Amino acid sequence: MGYGSSLIMRGIGKSFAGVHALKEVDFEVRSGEIHALLGANGAGKSTLMKILSGAYTSDSGSIEIDGKTIQVRTPGDAKASGIHCVYQEVDTALVPHLTVTENIMLDRISSPGSRHFLGWKAFHQEAEAVLRRLDSPIPVRKRVSELTLAEKQLVLVARLLTEQAKFVIFDEPTAPLSLEEAERLFRVMRQLRDDGIGCIFITHRLPEVFEMCDRITVMRDGERVLTEDKQETDMDGVIQAMLGRSFEQEFPKAEAEIGSIVLEVKGLTASRMTASRTVQDVSFSVKKGEIVAIVGLVGAGKTELSRLLFGADAVDSGEVRVNGTRMNLSQPATAINGGIALVPEERRSQGILVSESVQRNLSLPILKLLSRFGFLSGSGEQGNASSVISRLGIKTPSPAQKTMYLSGGNQQKVAIGKWLNAGVDVFLFDEPTKGVDIGAKSDIFRIIGELAQQGRGIVYLTCEFSEALGIADRILVMYDGRIVASFGRGETTQEQLLYYASGGGEGTA
Ligand code: ADP
Ligand code: MG
Numbered sequence: 403m404g405y406g407s408s409l410i411m412r413g414i415g416k417s418f419a420g421v422h423a424l425k426e427v428d429f430e431v432r433s434g435e436i437h438a439l440l441g442a443n444g445a446g447k448s449t450l451m452k453i454l455s456g457a458y459t460s461d462s463g464s465i466e467i468d469g470k471t472i473q474v475r476t477p478g479d480a481k482a483s484g485i486h487c488v489y490q491e492v493d494t495a496l497v498p499h500l501t502v503t504e505n506i507m508l509d510r511i512s513s514p515g516s517r518h519f520l521g522w523k524a525f526h527q528e529a530e531a532v533l534r535r536l537d538s539p540i541p542v543r544k545r546v547s548e549l550t551l552a553e554k555q556l557v558l559v560a561r562l563l564t565e566q567a568k569f570v571i572f573d574e575p576t577a578p579l580s581l582e583e584a585e586r587l588f589r590v591m592r593q594l595r596d597d598g599i600g601c602i603f604i605t606h607r608l609p610e611v612f613e614m615c616d617r618i619t620v621m622r623d624g625e626r627v628l629t630e631d632k633q634e635t636d637m638d639g640v641i642q643a644m645l646g647r648s649f650e651q652e653f654p655k656a657e658a659e660i661g662s663i664v665l666e667v668k669g670l671t672a673s674r675m676t677a678s679r680t681v682q683d684v685s686f687s688v689k690k691g692e693i694v695a696i697v698g699l700v701g702a703g704k705t706e707l708s709r710l711l712f713g714a715d716a717v718d719s720g721e722v723r724v725n726g727t728r729m730n731l732s733q734p735a736t737a738i739n740g741g742i743a744l745v746p747e748e749r750r751s752q753g754i755l756v757s758e759s760v761q762r763n764l765s766l767p768i769l770k771l772l773s774r775f776g777f778l779s780g781s782g783e784q785g786n787a788s789s790v791i792s793r794l795g796i797k798t799p800s801p802a803q804k805t806m807y808l809s810g811g812n813q814q815k816v817a818i819g820k821w822l823n824a825g826v827d828v829f830l831f832d833e834p835t836k837g838v839d840i841g842a843k844s845d846i847f848r849i850i851g852e853l854a855q856q857g858r859g860i861v862y863l864t865c866e867f868s869e870a871l872g873i874a875d876r877i878l879v880m881y882d883g884r885i886v887a888s889f890g891r892g893e894t895t896q897e898q899l900l901y902y903a904s905g906g907g908e909g910t911a
Contacts, residue, residue, distance in 0.1 A: 407433040407468055409454075409485070409569050409600060414463035416449055423449045424460070425624045431569060431600040436591060438611040439604045441621035442644050443700070443865060447604050450621070451571045454602075455487040456480035467568075484568030488575055492554040498547035503529040505546050506561045532560040536590050552583035559590055569600040576605055577701035581882075588614055606699040608637050608904035620644055641900050655873060656851030661690030664859035665742075665828045670720035672710055680883040681707050684720070688828065688859035693850065695862040695874035696885075699903050703883040704863040705747050708832045711861070712744040713737040724827055738767060741827035745817050745834055753817035754805050761787035761801035763816050767824040790819040795845055811842020818849060828859045835869060847873060867899045879903050 409431050416424040424446045431437045439447050452458040454465065456477040464471050472483045480486070489495065496505050503522075504511055506529045529542045538556045546554060555575055562570060572591065576584040591601050591614065603615060611618060611632075618635060620628040620643040628635070628643040665688040673680040681703050688694045698704050709715045711722060713731045722729045724741045731737075737744075746752040754763050765772055765783045772782040787801040794815045798808055805816055814834060821829065831850065835843045850873065854860055864870055870877050877894060879887040879902040887902040901907070 407568060407598075407600070409465070409467050411450070411454060412464050412466070414450060414453060414465075415461045416446075416453060416458065417461060423624050424453075427463070427621070427624070427626050429619060429626060430629075431602050433568060433600045434595055434598045435616040436595050436601045436603055436614055438615040438618045439602055439621070440608075440611065440618060440640060440644060444623075445621040445644075446624040447621055448573055451487065451573055451602065451604065454480065454569075455485055455571055457487075481565065484566060485571070486562035486565070486567040486569070487571040487573065488555055488558050488562075490574050490577060492551065492558055495558055496546050496554055499545060501543050501545055502533075502540055502549070502557055503542040505557050506532060506542075506564060508561065509565060528564070529560065532563050535563070536560060536593060538586065538590065550583075552579050552587065555579075555587060556590065559594070563594075567599060569602070570594060571602045571604075573604045574606070574700075576607065576610065584610070606701070606904065608640065608906060609908060611640070612637065637901065637904075637906060638897070641897050641904075645896055645900070656848075656855055658691035658693075658851070658854040659857070660692050660875070661857060663687045664690045664725055665861070666723040666726075667711065668721050668723075670707070670710055670717060670722065672706070672715060672717045681710055682883040684880075684883075684885055686878055686885065686888075688861060690827075690857040690859055691854050692875045693854050693860040693862055693873055695864060695870035695877045696880055697864055697867055697870045697877060697899055697903060698880035699865055702865075702880040702903065704865075704880055705832055706883070707880070708744055708746070708830045708861070708863055711737070711830055712742060714744070738824070738826075741825065742830065743767070743821040743824065743826040743828070744830045745814075745821070745832065747832040747836065749814055749817045754813060754820075756806035756813075757804060759802045760791070760796065760798050760805050760808070760816055763805050764790050764801075764820050767820055786823055790822050793822065794819045794849055809838075809842070811838035811845070814838050814842065814846060815849070818846070826858065828861065829853055830861045830863070832863045833865065834862070835864070835866065867896045867903075870899070871896065881905050881908075 411427065411429045414424050414427040427450055429450060441447050449458065453460045454474065456474045456479050459475055465474055466472060467483060474480050474483065503526045507525050526542050533540055536556060536559060540549065540553050540556060546557060575587060579587065591603065594601055605611060615632055618630055618632060618640060619626060620640060622644060668685050670684040671682055684707060686694065696704055710717050713734050713736055717731050722731060727740065729736060729740045750756055761783055764787045772779050772786065784801065791798065791801060796815045796819065797812050805813060834846050850860055862870065862874060875891050877889045877899065878885045879899055881903055886907050
């Protein structure tokens with residue numbers, strides 16, 4: 403391998419059914435460097451890296467290593483050129499019921515005839531040696547299914563080392579890791595760099611970038627907008643590049659009368675939740691008619707927080723009050739009866755029943771109200787459905803249409819609409835505009851504004867800072883499971899929000 407090797411992507415273009423995901427992107431990574439690849443959600447980072455690792459093919463452009471053009475049409479092609487990838491979803495790359503050794507040696511063990519000249523003992527020893535080189539003592543005879551996610555990532559790194567990797571892509575590997583686990587992964591990345599491997603590191607946490615990386619490339623809207631040595635730029639410069647001109651997004655905010663406190667959250671804490679994420683000592687309150695946005699990057703803990711408030715996951719400590727009454731935070735039914743509704747991020751799996759009709763979805767939370775003596779009143783259900791459909795402008799050929807055939811934006815309106823007549827005092831919206839078109843987006847903002855005008859308290863969880871700036875009366879910033887900053891309407895900017903959401907306030911508070 404040797405030092406001084408360089409991999410260059412030139413003029414890479416890629417479209418998906420009309421979405422121009424990459425426009426003439428040039429990108430270079432050198433052996434022996436850690437190169438940060440940054441950009442807001444949707445900037446094109448993953449697409450560029452999927453092209454490099456052979457998961458997608460580009461529409462245009464070329465890839466070369468040390469001046470020689472290489473063809474990368476499949477992941478096998480990429481690996482043959484020494485290009486490997488550590489995705490966040492490590493499980494897809496590992497075989498859970500096989501041992502650590504078997505997973506590290508997977509290629510060689512599965513190649514015919516290998517067992518004739520190398521015994522198991524030698525395999526185990528080699529696996530141990532690689533893990534030792536990474537300073538990661540994982541028992542090699544353990545099954546991979548028994549490992550933590552962080553350990554699985556290390557097994558993947560060990561495997562690519564035995565396969566003579568020259569360039570390694572890390573696509574947001576640290577998002578689900580604890581700080582300690584992330585630190586260990588950083589040591590491993592530095593080790594790879596010192597061994598002359600070129601590392602590409604995608605992350606949303608800017609402090610990591612300035613701690614770890616040698617060079618920084620920023621993408622925005624499918625284009626490369628900045629490549630600099632770390633010393634040549636700073637956090638503000640990178641944030642400016644990620645956001646571009648601060649665009650004035652016109653979401654006219656409906657004026658609502660702010661009343662008494664409707665939701666009060668005190669010291670909410672839950673550890674050891676999915677993917678080792680936590681919610682730490684979160685306190686805030688929401689008044690009637692008030693829209694409180696909680697912003698944070700992917701993995702900050704927003705979805706976890708919304709699930710705790712809704713009673714969908716268990717809390718360790720803390721309390722939630724609605725109109726002064728303390729909630730028993732054990733199950734969603736209690737939250738609903740107590741007046742809290744959640745419009746979840748994963749609406750297709752959690753917010754609506756896609757194979758049921760629009761009408762039935764809209765009546766689910768109020769089946770009791772619509773029933774007499776235990777029988778559902780058909781006309782009551784129809785009446786409720788048609789009033790909600792027209793109020794929210796849900797585009798459906800009929801109330802009987804199966805919800806799965808609606809567009810994403812209209813499905814979202816159904817997920818919201820089912821709560822409209824359910825006597826709810828507090829609405830939790832988790833990324834409500836994700837994957838919806840611009841028309842539905844403005845409808846959703848209008849609906850939320852109306853709910854506030856009716857005196858409902860709104861919690862709006864989003865990673866879109868511009869939306870929070872447009873819609874919220876107050877903005878709380880979440881980072882690593884905590885609220886790290888709070889601003890009134892008009893008191894902050896996208897730059898400042900991104901600064902806090904990326905951990906920029908750590909240690910200064
Ligand atoms: P990033 O990783 O920077 O968040 P992505 O590369 O995932 O960005 O996405 C870039 C753009 O390409 C986005 O608009 C995204 O919606 C689109 N995109 C990515 N993958 C696909 C796909 N498989 N099908 C359709 N659109 C896609
Ligand atoms: Mg991505």
